[in-house]
Amino acid sequence: MDFANFDIDQIFGLGDDTNPLLWLIWIIPIVIFMFYGQRIQLQITSGDIKKNIEKLKQLKEESRKELIDYIKKELKPKADPTQKIDLFISYFTIMPVDMDPNGIIPKVRHIMRSREEYTRSQVKAIFSDIDALDVTKVQNLLEVATALQLLYKIVNHLFLTAKKQNNYPLILPLQMILPFIMEEADALKGAIPALKHGQPLGDGIGPMVVGKMMIGTEKQKIAFETVWSQIEHEKRKLYLLKAEGPLATVGRPGDAVEHIVSQHKPDVIIMIDAAVKLEGEDSATVTQGFGAAIGGIGTDRFQIEEIATKNNIPIFAIVIKQSVKEAITTMTKEIADKAEETRSQLYEMITEHTKPGQSILVVGVGNTLGVSQ
């Protein structure tokens, strides 16, 4: 072979006589990507999503196993609870029709309370003797396992639908939302040890602030799993309200506020709660604002806003910022250290916004697990 004689133009098809083989090497990938580009992208994206679905499946199974083990080892059920637990985990809730939203709040409240009451009675039925704290712990653990199962089912459904239809655009929203779902799933899994051991959660900072103010006072039950008491502060009457600790419950602050307002007509309502921080905000920052600081499905907030508006009572809020994970796992030192500062801000707010002789309703909102009063 004569190597001194080769022609670069000929090899790369740059001469007048174009090389048909090279032409094909250029054109074939373009044709493949035109017709199969989305499928190729779908395959690449699928790998990452599959890994996350596997992780979700593992989290769901671990949460179920931990719940069953906890019940068997710590609570001594009458019989093997596995079948019943599996039944509870797969419960679903059908929300009321919202085409005509007028009057939907009482319907939502009714459905949620029916579900809650039914689950409570079913949990009690598993044991011959169980105290209120353990019932609320099992209820919370069940909610964690149910939420993880739901997340897994939804993500898996969206993924399999996209794969079945070979539809790449269908998988894009899932790819975008998956990091947030995984963050929530990790947070839910992180909540299990705190719930099992009865440790205060980050969300319990509101009840912690109010609970300390209630020490040594006469506590009365005002609504289901909700207590209140009265104290004096700088010639003002304070009505203190929180869920009944150390149970794993948020109580029924809506019903309780309605009751206190109708009986005692406070001049101001101040609500203390944990709030989800924005990205870039520091954890355990205490901030003040206006309006009803209370999360959940919205029925309690609606009830409090309604009664406050009817009676022309201003609502002030103090919130302690934290991430979703911090809110549902054992309270961090940074958040616990802010209880005293929050209490000082509350007293300042009371003296600034009210006069001697007036009365103030202070509500500590949140899950009061491990926080008595």
Added chain:
Amino acid sequence: MFSKKEEKETYTVEQCMSCNSMTKRKFKVGDFLFKETSECQSCKGKIIIEKIFAETINA
């Protein structure tokens, strides 16, 4: 890539209601906030659980 695995330990802080002396120990099941745990050795005041929190320890 080189980050250490984070582990958490839960602590209970007890405080005397009279002399405000504080002690920190590991959390025990059955602890809850504002529970009266014992009597203060120095002033005989009531000791309550003031804080329960998780702290990160690097494994």
